Amino acid sequence: MMKNTDKRQRILIVDDAKLNRDILKEILGETYNYLEAENGNQAIQMTADNPGIDLMLLDINMPQMNGFEVLKLMKQSQCLDETPVIMISSEAAVDTNA
Template structure:
């Protein structure tokens, strides 16, 4: 299964990638929402997106709204992985179509449990 990691921090992408590879996922990366849209166009079989909020060019919230307006990606699960912890932001993201929310910093166990819950819910 393909997972797209979208974060402007290369170190965060590397951490998430290492955890995901350990779980058996194929990992794609993008540094902002615009790059992520391109990766999605080229990889229509992406099943899960781990999405940062604060990024240049196109932020995570703008990307989320764009993806959720396109019926091709209705089945893609999107988890916000961010330092953005304002209650309004969490609610905005869920209302815009995020399936789950994970606060940074996180550890491997936290990420794995959220992903397992999210992907089992999809079955």
């Protein structure tokens, strides 16, 4: 039986555009183990199912639930207490007055 010996840090990429997720993985390279979510609900579920995520890259502009709403829910459920989050956006101008 093969044991999972993957010691790479885990990064959760949350972006509704697959192309953006693929670009981020290409930029960051094979040093990391990637988890992907295409919306806020998936992201919340993934953090619950995968404790110990080392970093989350969170898109600001997504349908249904934007990045700030995701952060608010995760903060309330305390599932992000130990996880650094970097907000990302492919938009030229982003209104951060959430």
